[in-house]
Amino acid sequence: MAPSTTARARWGPIRSLLCLSPLFIAAPWLAYREHRALPEPVVDLINPQTALPQLSEAQMLAHAKYLSEDIGYRTVGTREHALGDAWMFARAEELKAQCDEIVKSVPGRKLECEIWRQEGSGHHRFDIMAKRLYKTYVNLSNIIVRVSDGTKAGKEHAVLVNSHLDSTLPSPGAADDALAVGVMLECIRVLINTPGWEPKHAVIFLFNNAEESLQDGSHLFSTQHPIANTVRAAINLEAAGSTGPTLLFQATSEQMIQAYSRVPRPCGTVVASEVFSSGVMLSDTDFRQFELYLNVTGLDMAVVGNSYLYHMRKDLVENIEPGVAQHMGDNTLALLQFLSSSESPLPSLTAGYARPTTVYFQSFRYFIVYSFDTAKILYSFLFGLSASFSVLTYSPPAPALKQPRGFIGDHLRGSFAVGCAVVGAAVGANVVAFIMAEVLKKPLSWFSDELSCVLLYGPAALAGALVSQLFVPSVRERTVFTSLLLTQSALAWGIQSIGIGSAALFFLSSLPLCLALLLNSLISTGPDVSLWSYAIGQLTPLTTGFQLAFELLNVFVPLTGRMGGEAPAEHIIATIVAVVGSYVLPLLIPFIHRYDRGVLVRSIALVSMATAVSIAVFSARNPFDAMHQKRLFVIHMENITSQEQHLHIAAADSAPGFDALAHDIAERFGVSGVPPTPVIMNDWNADWDTIYPFSTFITPYKMELPLKEEYMDLLDYSFAVSAVNDHIDTAAGTRKLTLKVTHPGIIWTAVAFDANVLEWDLDDSPPDELARHHIKEGSFYGHDTWTVDLLVKLAPEGPADGKIRVDFVGIHEKAMWPGKRAEKHLGGRAMKLFEELDGWLDETTGGTVDATLLGCVGGVAWV
Known part of the structure; x- marks a missing residue:
């Protein structure tokens, strides 16, 4: 009779959740307030009470404003x-x-x-995004x-x-x-x-x-x-x-x-x-x-x-x-x-x-600080205490439940339930990510608010976690609770053992679980877990987990708008929400095993409906607004070798609408009747080398420009790449030269070439093979020449004179919109186009696009 009496005395899921609801509201709110807490800005340079100097935010911002707006x-x-x-x-x-x-x-x-x-002048190797890049600079300060x-x-x-x-x-x-x-x-x-x-x-x-x-x-x-x-x-x-x-x-x-x-x-x-x-x-x-x-x-x-x-x-x-x-x-x-x-x-x-x-x-x-050695002692002690307590307080299930007898078998089921929940949460969130990105074609619908993705993927992750429990053999609530404690304390100890300090997350979540079970043994004599134990066990995961969620989403949500159209942005955010959600709500799984299978099925139905509503709401949202804009990259390219002009348009996200926008731009500003051409972005696409290697992220189009009369005011470009001090050693099969780049009025120049370079005067040895080399320049205003000394191995199948094809490109210093708006008359044909295009973009997109508009000059030289 005891089990049935206990069952009748136990609160139902709704009443239990209502009892715990103050914690679920207060803890995230306190975590968010702490996350956003800032000091009161100070205006006065001198503290009126102490007559001592003090930091003034007003003064700091005055300096920042002069630099960013006056200059x-x-x-x-x-x-x-x-x-x-x-x-x-x-x-x-x-x-x-x-x-x-x-x-x-x-x-x-x-x-x-x-x-x-x-x-001073110098050069250095700068590898980023798995790309090898060399930098040179002249007279910087x-x-x-x-x-x-x-x-x-x-x-x-x-x-x-x-x-x-x-x-x-x-x-x-x-x-x-x-x-x-x-x-x-x-x-x-x-x-x-x-x-x-x-x-x-x-x-x-x-x-x-x-x-x-x-x-x-x-x-x-x-x-x-x-x-x-x-x-x-x-x-x-x-x-x-x-x-x-x-x-x-x-x-x-x-x-x-x-x-x-x-x-x-x-x-x-x-x-x-x-x-x-x-x-x-x-x-x-x-x-x-x-x-x-x-x-x-x-x-x-x-x-x-x-x-x-x-x-x-x-x-x-x-x-x-x-x-x-x-x-x-x-x-x-x-x-x-x-x-x-x-x-x-x-x-x-x-x-x-x-x-x-x-x-x-x-x-x-x-601010809490302790060494890795201290962490290992703390975490191993907690794991040992958790294991000892779990063994000492373990009671086998009743034979009628047909569950495996013994501590290990019982807790293997409990750990299986916990693991399935994490995997299920990730699967559920990623299924919705697939639907949003591939079925509905509505990726990045959550982009304009860092926390809104929780509303889209949170219900899906919860549904996945609950569905996973349908495949778990019958297991008791207390067993899942202690299995969760053992899993998290073991993870804290194991991860710290390999020298990863982030193991502290599992220590911070398993410590209150241990305290909760200790409390439960004092206030509960039956098989149930007290709601007080749930409140204590959830406190740290809620506060720490929400702070972690705020920090991760603050960074990763805006980052997805510049990761490139091919990046799985939807799945990255869905996975973050699922994993962090599993950390924030670890006691969801023992709680659902507190009740019979009917409660589980009804819970799945409820969160599934919430997931469907979220999908419907988010599929109607626009990813961008005036303060959360789409990044658009626009290059007006003048090829001084072929005398051609092209407009290059690129985006760095997977949001819908870019293809249509590119075609609209081509129709409005390009040659009539000629659609834009999709371009493959790789290391040999030299048109975008001014922003290499970040150009890896973009999805570009190239379009023909009409040679309007007002665009024909040719500027005097002396941009050139040449070889000086040139000497071929036929016996050694090598060529020694100085690559000289002259670029008056052009900044951020870049050269790219294929060669087997044996030696150069850059600060890192070149790869001992035929390879694509990228060298970018940044120099002080008015300095317009830079050089690189090369010793190149002659290619047997190459030209006898060892000529090397060099793609070169740079930015016309007066042709950057809106940075050079005040002197737009000096920027030539590019600035005339940019002013018109920028206004058209603002009107057409409602201010939801921020375009980088660069007037570039480039060409090809055989040196």
Whole structure:
């Protein structure tokens, strides 16, 4: 009679869920509020209560606005890039003068400010997206400010803090990275004006002038500046978004992680660091150069919220959320104050870069740090405790249930149920992804809101998890509960054993499960699991899981709009929702086994209906709007070899409508009656080499342009590729030459050629085979020549003179829309077309498209 009495006393699923509902509402809400928490912006330069200098967000944003709007698009090689360089050097001189005046007015103050405007040329290999690429640059510049106590000992060990002054091709770069420039300028002002502050160790502020041209400025500093060898640690400040706190997404030593633990508002986890370092992000920062060439440890931090505006026209100060600059500034200042103090770990970091063995994460303003060794002890203890407790409290099922007797057999069924749920969730979400992408042809329907994909794929994942339980043999609720505990604690121990700090996620979810079962043994004498145990067991997965979901979706949802049409964006997001959902709701499976099979079937029917409704709603949505725009790449190509003009249009997403838009553009701006031609994107498509290798992501069309009278104002292009110092050694079967590229008025030049290069003066040996080589250039405004020395093996089947076909292309410095709108009359035929096309796009698409419009010049040379 006891089982039936218990069954009658047990609450039904609806009543139980209503009882637990406050937890399911409050925990995600608190996690979201914590995820978005920002400090109150400060306006005053001086604290009115203490009369001490303080970081002012208003001042940081004023600097950012001047760079991004008064100067504008600071693409490497443009006049605006040079104006940004001059503005920054003027600010550095002002700060040095202020510093010198302070030292004069306070006798004995140990403070010295030094400034440099570094100029230099160089080259480096830059592999990204599984592509081999070489960079060369001429007369680029950096602005460096060093603040120290003026002594030799005080300059021996320095911390470097870095931001970049330039912006990328289609963006004014307010958040990326003028915001960080403003933060660094404010940090200098506050530090030197703080009475009594005397740095034990120097702080080097690097305002590098060429990050967007693939980290040329940071390479220049790291390889050529005389004080670079004093750097012991680097702090890199970046932005891939405009809202939310600054995320620590790379930390490369225990000492620097400990330093970060002292900031007022920590935001970062070992999970973010390991995800980024895995390479799945397809992104990089100047931090790479500091690791490679200075061999230093450090911290890489960036604003990542609302990355829809990343590298877009709307990366403006007005779109930076209040408090963002304050958060980055407060944390950066705290780091610099500690690292320049007598407590600083800088002298101990002379050994350089080493992969950290530290677990760290923040939870509700607390920053928790412990070593991998401590993690192994904690996780193995928890696994041992969980296994011991499960064995000691195990009671065999009644013989009438016809279940296998014995702890192992029973829990194998429980683990099977848990595993099936995870797989089922992934399958359910991906089935809906297939329907949206392939059947309904409505991919990216969730794109305009980072969290909306949860509404589409959440019900599907839940349905899949529940359906999977139909294939699970009968198993008791408590057995599934303890199986879940054993599985997660074993995963925490096992994953940590192979040196992956993200195992902390399973530790954080299994710890409350263990506590919940301990509590259950005290308050429940029957086979049931108390609802209190469910509440305790779900608390950490809900809070930690939702914070993880917010961080992942914040990054990956906008990223899918630039991953390329061939990328399985729909399945990537569906899988993230399913996997994170399985982590957030681990107790769903024991809960469903609390009841009979009829409850399971009715639950499946209910969530299946919710899935159908979600599909219907999302299939009617437009992926893009005015603040979440589609990226369109447009090149007006003038081939100076063939004298042809073409318009190239490309998208970098799988959203529907691009084909129709390309045809509409061809009909409106191309040759009448000639449709656009789809083009295969590969390493031999030289028309897109100005953005190589990111061109791998795009889906391009090529269309004929009518030779309108107003487009016939030929410009004087002296863009040429030639061979000098040319010598053929017939005995050795080699040819030695200098490849010379002359490009007045053309920037971001690129050359590509096929050759078996034996030697060159680039900083990495070429592959010992016939291969396709890509070399890209980024130089200071007005510098129009660069060279590469080559020793090439003559091909037996090639021409006797060893001639090499070189595809070359670059961007006309005056023909970038809207960056050069103010001087559009100097941009020739391309700008005339761009002005008309941009207006037409805005009107036709309702402002849902952000187009990168580049006037390019290219051709072919046999050298």
